[in-house]
Amino acid sequence: MxxxxxxxxxxxxxxxxxxxxxxxxxxxxxxxxxxxxxxAIIGPNGAxxxxxxxxxxxxxxxxxxxxxxxxxxxxxxxxxxxxxxxIARTFQNVALFKGMSxxxxxxxxxxxxxxxxxxxxxxxxxxxLAEEIEHRHRVEEIIDFLEIEAIRKVPVARLPYGLQKRVExxxxxxxxxxxxxxxEPMAGMNLEEKEDMSRFIIDVNNHYGTTIALIEHDMAVVMxxxxxxxVLDHGVxxxxxxxxxxxxxxxxxxxxxxxxx
Amino acid sequence: MAVGGSFDTFPKLLARNAAQFSSxxxxxxxxxxxxxxxxxxxxxxxVRAYAAGLHRLGLQxxxxxxxxxxxxxxxxxxxxxxxxLRAIPVPVYSDAVADELAYVLAHADVRFVAAQDQEQVDxxxxxxxxxxxLRKVIYDEPRGLDDYDHDRLIAIRDVIEDGRTALAxxxxxxxxIDEFIRQGEGSDISIILYTSGTTGASKGVMLSARGxxxxxxxxxxxxxxTDKDVALAYLPLAWVGDHYLNYAQGIVAGFCMxxxxxxxxxxxxxxxxxxxxxxxxxxxxxxxxxxxxxxxxDAAAIKxxxxxxxxxxxxxYGESILTGKPVPLSGRLLYALGRLMVYxxxxxxxxxxxxxxxxxxxxxxxxxxxxxxxxxGLNLKQLYGQTExxxxxxxxxxxxxxxxxxxxxxxxxDIRIAETGEVQFRSPGMFxxxxxxxxxxxxxxxxxxxxxxxxxxxxxxxxxHLKIIDRAKDVGRLADGTMFAPKYLENKLKFFPNVKEAxxxxxxxxxxxxxxxIDPVAVANWAERNxxxxxxxQELAGxxxxxxxxxxxxxxxxxxLAEGKILAGAQIRRFLILHKExxxxxxxxxxxxxxxxxxxxxxxxxxxxxxxxxxxxxxISTEVTFEDGRxxxxxxxVKIRDLQTIGATKPLGRAA
Numbered sequence: 001m002x003x004x005x006x007x008x009x010x011x012x013x014x015x016x017x018x019x020x021x022x023x024x025x026x027x028x029x030x031x032x033x034x035x036x037x038x039x040a041i042i043g044p045n046g047a048x049x050x051x052x053x054x055x056x057x058x059x060x061x062x063x064x065x066x067x068x069x070x071x072x073x074x075x076x077x078x079x080x081x082x083x084x085x086x087i088a089r090t091f092q093n094v095a096l097f098k099g100m101s102x103x104x105x106x107x108x109x110x111x112x113x114x115x116x117x118x119x120x121x122x123x124x125x126x127x128x129l130a131e132e133i134e135h136r137h138r139v140e141e142i143i144d145f146l147e148i149e150a151i152r153k154v155p156v157a158r159l160p161y162g163l164q165k166r167v168e169x170x171x172x173x174x175x176x177x178x179x180x181x182x183x184e185p186m187a188g189m190n191l192e193e194k195e196d197m198s199r200f201i202i203d204v205n206n207h208y209g210t211t212i213a214l215i216e217h218d219m220a221v222v223m224x225x226x227x228x229x230x231v232l233d234h235g236v237x238x239x240x241x242x243x244x245x246x247x248x249x250x251x252x253x254x255x256x257x258x259x260x261x
Numbered sequence: 262m263a264v265g266g267s268f269d270t271f272p273k274l275l276a277r278n279a280a281q282f283s284s285x286x287x288x289x290x291x292x293x294x295x296x297x298x299x300x301x302x303x304x305x306x307x308v309r310a311y312a313a314g315l316h317r318l319g320l321q322x323x324x325x326x327x328x329x330x331x332x333x334x335x336x337x338x339x340x341x342x343x344x345x346l347r348a349i350p351v352p353v354y355s356d357a358v359a360d361e362l363a364y365v366l367a368h369a370d371v372r373f374v375a376a377q378d379q380e381q382v383d384x385x386x387x388x389x390x391x392x393x394x395l396r397k398v399i400y401d402e403p404r405g406l407d408d409y410d411h412d413r414l415i416a417i418r419d420v421i422e423d424g425r426t427a428l429a430x431x432x433x434x435x436x437x438i439d440e441f442i443r444q445g446e447g448s449d450i451s452i453i454l455y456t457s458g459t460t461g462a463s464k465g466v467m468l469s470a471r472g473x474x475x476x477x478x479x480x481x482x483x484x485x486x487t488d489k490d491v492a493l494a495y496l497p498l499a500w501v502g503d504h505y506l507n508y509a510q511g512i513v514a515g516f517c518m519x520x521x522x523x524x525x526x527x528x529x530x531x532x533x534x535x536x537x538x539x540x541x542x543x544x545x546x547x548x549x550x551x552x553x554x555x556x557x558x559d560a561a562a563i564k565x566x567x568x569x570x571x572x573x574x575x576x577x578y579g580e581s582i583l584t585g586k587p588v589p590l591s592g593r594l595l596y597a598l599g600r601l602m603v604y605x606x607x608x609x610x611x612x613x614x615x616x617x618x619x620x621x622x623x624x625x626x627x628x629x630x631x632x633x634x635x636x637x638g639l640n641l642k643q644l645y646g647q648t649e650x651x652x653x654x655x656x657x658x659x660x661x662x663x664x665x666x667x668x669x670x671x672x673x674x675d676i677r678i679a680e681t682g683e684v685q686f687r688s689p690g691m692f693x694x695x696x697x698x699x700x701x702x703x704x705x706x707x708x709x710x711x712x713x714x715x716x717x718x719x720x721x722x723x724x725x726h727l728k729i730i731d732r733a734k735d736v737g738r739l740a741d742g743t744m745f746a747p748k749y750l751e752n753k754l755k756f757f758p759n760v761k762e763a764x765x766x767x768x769x770x771x772x773x774x775x776x777x778x779i780d781p782v783a784v785a786n787w788a789e790r791n792x793x794x795x796x797x798x799q800e801l802a803g804x805x806x807x808x809x810x811x812x813x814x815x816x817x818x819x820x821x822l823a824e825g826k827i828l829a830g831a832q833i834r835r836f837l838i839l840h841k842e843x844x845x846x847x848x849x850x851x852x853x854x855x856x857x858x859x860x861x862x863x864x865x866x867x868x869x870x871x872x873x874x875x876x877x878x879x880x881i882s883t884e885v886t887f888e889d890g891r892x893x894x895x896x897x898x899v900k901i902r903d904l905q906t907i908g909a910t911k912p913l914g915r916a917a
Contacts, residue, residue: 140293145404150525152294203405 009068010035010179010211011056016065018051018235025051026062027235033179038205039213040226042246044255047232049215050092053181056213057089058082070178083112086178090168092187092215098157102167105156106142109174110135142170145207146200162193169200173208180204182214186221194218198225223247231255269447270470272308272345274512276442279305282488282515288334291522291530299334301515304341307421311342313438314424315373318397318415322347322441325369325453329353329362329385330377332494332520335401335417337508339375344451344470346441348373351453351465352499355381361463363388365455366395369465369696374398375417379405382414447471453696454501454648465696466501466648476651476690477509479672483656484618486538488515491615493536495520495527505652505690506540506620531612539619543626546634546641549611571599572636579604579636584660604637613639620644620656622667627756631664643667645729649705649712650674651690655727666726676727677711682744683733684718685711717746719827730828737768743830745773747858750833753821757814758783762843764856766869767831774872775836776861777811778802778843784810799840799897808902811838815904823907832906835872837879839865840897846886868899877901 011033018026026048033039041049054060056067061076068074069085077085088109096105114121114135120128143149146166156164165185172180185201186194198221204210216222222229223243231239231246233255239246246252268274278287283302290297299307320326326343328350330336343350351369353362355377362384366374372394376382382400389395399417400406406414428435451470455463480486492511496503511518516538521530531539541549557568578592588596608614619634619641626643634641644656645667654676657668670676674688691712694702705713717736718729730736730746737745747765754763754775761780767773779802787810788795795801819832843849849861862869864883871879882896 137293140295144293147523149291149294149522150529153529206407207404 008035009033010070011213012068013052013056014066014068016052016055016062016067018048018055018060018062025235026055026232028065029232029235029237030065031230031237031240033211033213034228035211036205036209037211037227038201038225039211040222040229040243041213041215041232042217042219042222042229043232046234047255048235049232050183051235052232053089053183053213053215056082056179057087057181083175086175087181088172088175088177088179089181090165090172090183090185092183094161094164094168096156096164096168096171099155101153102148102156102159102163102170103139103143103152105167106139106170106174107135109171110139112175138176139170139174142173145173145203146170162189162196165189165193165197166200169197169204173204173210176208177210180210180212182212182216184215184217186216186218194221201225269474270344270442270445270449271341271451271474271509271512272442272445274474275301275305275308275341278512278515285488285515286517287511287515288337289517289519289534290334291520291526291533294522296519296533304338308338308341308345309435309438310425310428311338311417311421312345312424312441313428313434314420314422315342315348316346316434316438317423317427318373318420320346320348320373324348324373325351325371326373326375327351327353327366327369327371328375328498329357329381330355330375330401330498331524332496332498332503332507332518333377333401334520336375336377336498337494337518337520339399339417340452340508344445345438347445347449349450349453351455352504353455354497354499356497359384359388363391364462365465366392369453369455370394372396376400378402382406382409445470447474450693452504454499454504456648464698464701467693467696468651468690469693472690472693473505473509473651474513475673476653476688477505477513479689480653480656481510481514483658483672484538486510486514486516486618488517490514490516490537490617491534492516492518492538493521493527493531493534494518495530496540501646501648501652502540502622506538509651510538528612532610533612535612535615537615537617539613539616541619541621542623543621543630544624546621546626547630550630550633553607553611568603571603572633574599575604575636576632579638580632580662583635583638583640584662600638607637608639616640618642622646625752625756626664628664629756635662644671645727646671647714649692649714650686650688651692653690654684654686654688654714657726661724661726663721663724663726666721666724666728668726670727675711678719679707679713681733682717682719682730682736684714684716684727684729686714687711722826739767739773739831740769740771741830744827745831746828749828750775750818750822750831751856753818754815757811757817759787759811759814762850762856764843764858764861765833766858766862766872770873772834773831774869775815775833776865776868777815777836777838779807779811779838781842798842799895802838802840803897803900808838808900811836812902812904816907819904819907829908833904834906835901835903837868837872837899837901839868840881840899841883841885841895844885847883871899871901 009032014030016026016029041052043049055062058077058079058081066073066075116128116131143152148166151159151163156167186197205212229243229246230237231252238251239249268277278301284300286298287301287304288299326348328336328339340350353365374385376385376398382398385398398414399420401417403416447470449470450467451473453465453467455465492507494507507518519534521527557565574595578588578596581588582596616639619639622644642657642662644653646652646654653671654674655668656671674686676686679685685707715733716729717731717733718727721728730749735747739745745767750765751763754760759780760777762778764776781798815833815836822828822832850856867881868879878898878900880898882894885893885895
């Protein structure tokens with residue numbers, strides 16, 4: 001696998017804590033994501049992985065700590081700011097527009113890039129038409145990239161789960177993000193679907209140079225895919241390093257094998 | 262109409278097409294969701310540049326170029342560019358595993374490989390140590406190949422670009438390319454097609470340029486194909502069918518080859534392109550009909566009734582109207598209404614609206630299936646051929662269509678039936694020989710220059726058409742010398758929806774007997790509708806009413822055999838329904854689901870004996886393998902049913 005070209009930091013999380021009432025989801029977590037890498041966040045159930053992702057893309061606002069993205073530090077931001085800033089994500093439970101075709105779902109990922117207003121778009125005329133053609137072209141490139149030509153016009157509700165996940169990845173890619181957050185991209189997939197998805201994640205990283213942060217349960221997948229792994233347990237970061245370093249870490253082994261705390 | 266005429270190589274025909282049909286479409290390919298079109302003039306320019314590029318890479322006349330991938334314009338152009346340089350293209354099945362690929366690449370001494378994408382490039386490199394002459398691999402799709410060592414790897418796009426630049430800079434190169442085209446002769450080997458190799462290693466069938474063009478010219482005339490036609494080029498590149506039907510006929514007639522977007526989008530692409538010439542193997546037509554039936558079952562009741570009513574009309578009048586037989590006026594009117602309401606919309610959904618000529622071949626097609634497509638007005642015909650003939654040996658002319666024949670000899674083809682029953686032929690497109698295999702070539706030919714097909718057949722007296730009955734080596738004789746073709750009978754039996762598998766015995770026996778497997782879905786459905794209770798497959802298979810029903814099917818087969826002279830003596834006298842399904846896990850079927858007759862005879866020896874010793878039931882216990890790999894034993898008492906033969910030559914002696 002190709003190693004990331006730079007060690008430039010794209011995103012820095014510093015001392016983030018998040019509590020829901022008495023439940024402390026994240027406790028003083030710090031880590032960084034470097035430009036061009038595939039960064040995994042792993043941990044047992046309830047470790048705070050998805051919370052971490054939600055903090056990064058502005059869905060949750062941390063009680064303490066700061067996030068620096070592309071050189072700008074802020075205590076909190078709104079989800080739309082995150083997506084304008086170049087963060088795209090997929091969800092643990094596929095969140096597509098079920099009645100819309102795969103093509104339209106991916107087109108929806110281009111919404112933020114569209115410059116013409118609603119009226120122009122409705123008229124489908126002149127500049128709006130030219131713009132739509134350009135966006136459609138980018139979407140078709142993604143469809144080609146993800147090899148989903150055959151389901152272009154199929155409503156996503158009729159697609160098998162593995163393909164829905166792929167469409168969701170396509171929609172995130174349509175935003176041309178700098179940082180792509182994948183929340184359990186392989187959950188519920190069979191072996192073949194997992195292998196396909198792994199290949200697409202590596203291809204996205206290679207081909208578009210997109211920085212990827214992913215949460216995943218399947219350890220084999222994580223170890224194969226990622227350049228660096230951060231391990232959370234009960235809201236605390238217990239390890240951080242290359243897959244090999246993490247694999248040998250006693251704290252990680254304990255967390256996964258369930259030593260009494 | 263454009264035909265081969267005095268043009269004896271494909272590059273010369275390409276130049277003719279560029280002049281004659283310059284702005285007509287030659288290729289279409291759906292890329293990024295949009296159909297891209299290349300005209301004959303554009304293709305000729307690209308192929309010339311491509312050939313120049315390949316020449317600069319060191320491709321020499323007589324070199325072989327393997328082509329691995331699916332139907333892409335760039336891969337077809339590779340064929341053309343190689344032929345321009347008088348090199349020999351060798352298409353290879355894209356789903357071939359590495360070992361098969363290595364065998365063909367090594368056997369054909371390929372120096373260049375054109376591969377579609379990363380997957381194929383990986384496969385080629387994984388066996389490259391077994392292909393000593395390999396110099397360069399050229400590829401179509403660059404995705405994933407960025408990090409590869411580009412010493413031996415180059416994109417087709419770059420080869421064409423390099424050739425184009427070189428041609429612009431150096432007029433002498435252009436003259437050299439033109440000289441190659443001019444020097445090309447009809448006797449040049451135009452292509453080597455490797456047979457799939459069901460018996461032993463695959464053989465490289467060498468075809469000459471003149472032969473390919475003559476054969477294609479004959480059939481282009483036969484079916485009146487012109488530059489207005491469109492074919493969907495979706496068949497495997499390495500199969501003679503694609504090379505003949507699409508490539509050779511396309512260049513000879515100047516029609517457009519439309520390449521699908523991907524293997525999975527063929528259904529949609531067919532609708533969008535609306536081909537006018539179409540080929541599919543019987544299972545292709547069957548799959549289409551199955552999908553249609555399933556979708557109709559989900560339709561509203563009123564639509565279903567309209568559909569069923571008009572399909573009934575089509576069954577009664579459709580074929581007669583298509584073949585031009587007299588039909589009462591009321592029938593014509595109803596059929597016209599049916600066309601408006603059902604048949605045309607149906608063909609539109611299937612992407613068959615514009616089809617003028619459709620063919621099927623490769624295996625026997627069920628009469629119902631065949632009749633269905635013809636009754637809704639699709640001009641579906643059968644042909645018989647093989648790689649050694651450059652496809653066509655026989656084909657059905659318009660208006661003379663039968664589901665159980667493959668037609669009279671194709672234009673300029675001589676057919677004879679050898680004493681053994683084997684079909685032998687001489688044709689314009691017949692092969693030159695097997696590549697590097699004199700002995701096999703000699704084996705496949707008769708001393709007077711006919712090609713042995715290995716298939717047994719006969720000419721039907723009524724129609725004068727050829728009927729193929731079986732592989733020649735499987736055809737046996739009954740004890741009294743009557744010809745007996747097991748696969749022919751088995752196919753006839755299997756066309757009944759109730760019969761899933763059939764195994765027929767009779768070689769060196771007094772009469773013919775059959776083992777049958779009922780189709781569990783069809784028969785269970787029937788049982789439910791008729792309130793027949795049963796606890797297991799075994800119980801259902803042994804039910805007397807099921808026996809009655811199946812006996813009718815077998816009697817039907819006997820009736821159709823009695824109509825012909827040659828196989829009338831081989832009617833089925835006794836049959837039984839097996840208590841278990843024949844299964845590949847138990848070795849009773851091959852992995853491609855063909856029955857292993859000899860093995861089954863050994864395994865069920867008591868049943869075979871009972872069929873021939875006149876008993877009416879027999880006990881059998883067999884070991885079976887369950888899905889999880891465990892073994893068990895199934896024991897059963899199987900009943901045997903006798904049948905009256907029709908126009909029987911010998912009385913049976915025992916009543917049923």
